[in-house]
Amino acid sequence: MDTKIKKRYNRIAKVYDILESPMESGFSRWREKLLSEVKGKTLEVGVGTGKNLTYYPGNIDLTGIDFSENMIERARRKSGNKPNVRLMVMDAEKMDFEANTFDTVVTSCVYCSVPDPVQGMKEMKRVCKPGGRLLMLEHVRSNHKMVGKLMDWMNPIPLHLYGANINRETYENLLKAGFEPNDITIKHLWYDIVLLIKVNIKK
Structure with a gap:
């Protein structure tokens, strides 16, 4: 776990939703689309302040994890102490869950x-049951030459402010984590930068 990034997210937790509000009009409909496909026992990795909680079907068993204590505290307030929702502080790169625990694993x-996306993806694969799915709403580096270079050039700014990278190559990282191309489906939501990624789990 990168303690510097954790401290940044703990520090901005109180204003995180305000900072993200300009983008939320677009992301809210994408969140709804993502979470409409959730089934069974579900894990959300990086639950943050709980932005997704209102979009989940009411009949699922949901566990949400985040490495920021202050983010989890905000999420708990939004959850309303629902009995089918458990929120806990945990490192995405080293989860405490047993293998083959969840039917669906979600990220947004x-x-x-x-910090180590490949290790985090390996952990998602480990805790998801065979026949389960990963559902991911992620922004990634553009494949367009000039746009990609611009994102590389700008990346130090959000990385310094929030510990977030805008030029991650998430599809390539999934392959490095051991997923097969035939098991990965990608839908472009906003150009080739915001993606809905579905991964079938085979073991």
Whole structure:
């Protein structure tokens, strides 16, 4: 766990939703689309302040983790202490869960800030049951030459402010984590930068 990034997210937790509000009009409909496909026992990695909580079906068993204590505290307030929702502080790169625990694993705008994204993805694969799915809403580096270079040039700014990268190559990282191309489906939501990624789990 990167303690510097953790401290940054603990520090901005109180104003995080305000900082993200300009983008939320677009992301809210994408969150709804992502979470409409959730089934069974579900894990959300990087639950943050709990922005997704209102979009989940009411009949699922949900566990949310985040490495920021202050983010989890904000999420708990939004959850309303629902009995089917458990929120806990945990490192995405080293989860405490047993293998093959969850039917669905969800992320949304998380893999920009996981220090070792490949290790985090390996952990998601480990805790998801065979036949389960990963559902990911992520922003990534553009494949367009000039746009990609611009994102590389700008990346130090959000990395310094929030510990977030805007030029992560998430598809390539999934392959490095051991997922097969045929098991990965990608839908472009906003150009080739915001993606809905679905991964079938085979073991």
